Amino acid sequence: MSDPVKSTADRLRDSVLGVTKDWARQRKAEERRVSARANRANLIRASDYHNFKSASFEVMERAYMAASANGTLPASARQVMYQARPLVQDLMGGRQLDDQYFCQQLLPAYIEENDVEWDVTYDDRGHFTEPHTKHSIGLGTISVRDYLGKIGTLDFEEPRLSPAKVVTGGPDGCFSAVLFIEKEGFLPLFEAVHLAERFDIAIMSTKGMSVTACRQLADEMCGAHDVPLLVLHDFDKSGFSILGTLGKDSTRYTFTTHVEVIDLGLRLEDVNRLGLQPEQAFDKGREWTRRVNLEKNGATKKEIEFLLKQRVELNALTSDRLVAFVERKLKQHGIKKVVPPREVLIKAYHLFNRNREAERIIKRELKKLGPSSAKVPTFLNEHVHKYLKKNPQARWDDAVQHIANDREAA
Numbered sequence: 001m002s003d004p005v006k007s008t009a010d011r012l013r014d015s016v017l018g019v020t021k022d023w024a025r026q027r028k029a030e031e032r033r034v035s036a037r038a039n040r041a042n043l044i045r046a047s048d049y050h051n052f053k054s055a056s057f058e059v060m061e062r063a064y065m066a067a068s069a070n071g072t073l074p075a076s077a078r079q080v081m082y083q084a085r086p087l088v089q090d091l092m093g094g095r096q097l098d099d100q101y102f103c104q105q106l107l108p109a110y111i112e113e114n115d116v117e118w119d120v121t122y123d124d125r126g127h128f129t130e131p132h133t134k135h136s137i138g139l140g141t142i143s144v145r146d147y148l149g150k151i152g153t154l155d156f157e158e159p160r161l162s163p164a165k166v167v168t169g170g171p172d173g174c175f176s177a178v179l180f181i182e183k184e185g186f187l188p189l190f191e192a193v194h195l196a197e198r199f200d201i202a203i204m205s206t207k208g209m210s211v212t213a214c215r216q217l218a219d220e221m222c223g224a225h226d227v228p229l230l231v232l233h234d235f236d237k238s239g240f241s242i243l244g245t246l247g248k249d250s251t252r253y254t255f256t257t258h259v260e261v262i263d264l265g266l267r268l269e270d271v272n273r274l275g276l277q278p279e280q281a282f283d284k285g286r287e288w289t290r291r292v293n294l295e296k297n298g299a300t301k302k303e304i305e306f307l308l309k310q311r312v313e314l315n316a317l318t319s320d321r322l323v324a325f326v327e328r329k330l331k332q333h334g335i336k337k338v339v340p341p342r343e344v345l346i347k348a349y350h351l352f353n354r355n356r357e358a359e360r361i362i363k364r365e366l367k368k369l370g371p372s373s374a375k376v377p378t379f380l381n382e383h384v385h386k387y388l389k390k391n392p393q394a395r396w397d398d399a400v401q402h403i404a405n406d407r408e409a410a
Contacts, residue, residue: 076185223257236311244297
């Protein structure tokens with residue numbers, strides 16, 4: 001029954017409100033749901049870090065052990081990432097794991113929170129290191145200039161208060177090839193397995209493209225002294241560009257000698273043989289310009305078609321597989337221990353024999369010593385080769401010194 005006191009206008013207003021209040025309630029509920037969905041999305045985004053962190057931590061040890069040959073070899077952060085990424089993405093329903101996020105945040109966080117003593121390496125700036133002498137220089141203009149100024153033939157230091165030794169400056173009597181690699185992070189691995197010493201190679205590395213100083217070093221040392229330059233690179237557009245700049249003139253550097261550049265890979269043949277999984281490539285530029293660039297730098301037609309969309313990093317190899325790969329390539333190209341001609345070995349033999357004699361007398365008597373009269377073994381070359389076969393990390397003059405000491409002690 002209507003209220004006789006209410007006016008017609010009041011009754012009309014109440015009627016309208018009665019009809020629309022259900023719609024108002026529904027509208028407010030929908031607004032709350034939209035807000036709830038937005039809040040939920042924010043919570044999901046905020047939890048991404050914790051989800052990826054939890055997933056990464058779950059597989060981290062497994063990934064590191066795979067990358068480092070069960071902890072027996074150093075492994076770069078990106079090598080660990082390549083082993084972890086498919087496992088993490090599987091746990092995350094296929095969601096993409098960011099490489100830098102893993103290497104720079106998740107991996108260090110795991111190591112710190114779990115207090116593990118893992119040998120994980122990170123990239124550094126460019127360096128050049130000789131085998132045996134361990135002399136290392138940064139790939140900067142001044143350092144390279146100073147090093148090139150000291151290159152010369154090997155010399156023999158007579159025994160004084162310090163032991164006699166064979167002094168080298170550059171390749172003569174020290175190394176027969178230079179290995180260039182576009183990764184700084186692999187240097188600790190190569191040091192751990194004595195790669196440079198076992199093959200008598202110098203190792204040069206940069207982070208990415210070769211710098212001008214690197215090309216100058218290759219030009220004035222490799223080209224001038226007939227030392228091959230072995231190039232180890234990723235299988236991608238940048239890797240081929242690096243390969244191309246190390247032996248060809250550019251606007252920034254013009255070569256004055258011919259450098260023998262040997263491509264060790266990665267190449268498509270290596271990727272297929274090793275069963276490496278490619279990843280998506282994100283190279284800038286139009287497709288036709290990328291084709292021209294790849295062809296100019298030595299890629300085959302099949303490789304070009306592959307590299308327009310995909311790429312494979314050296315980091316995809318675990319440490320033990322990478323070492324085996326490099327060793328196979330070095331042997332394939334005939335890279336082996338340095339053993340100078342017989343006349344040099346004889347000179348070194350006399351040197352170390354003289355050193356042994358000098359150890360027996362005082363400094364005053366040292367001046368009276370004449371030339372070494374020791375009888376040189378007839379098959380000195382064979383003895384040197386035999387010693388190096390048993391001790392592949394040694395240099396040829398170490399072998400001569402060992403033989404000289406053994407003969408005199410007998």
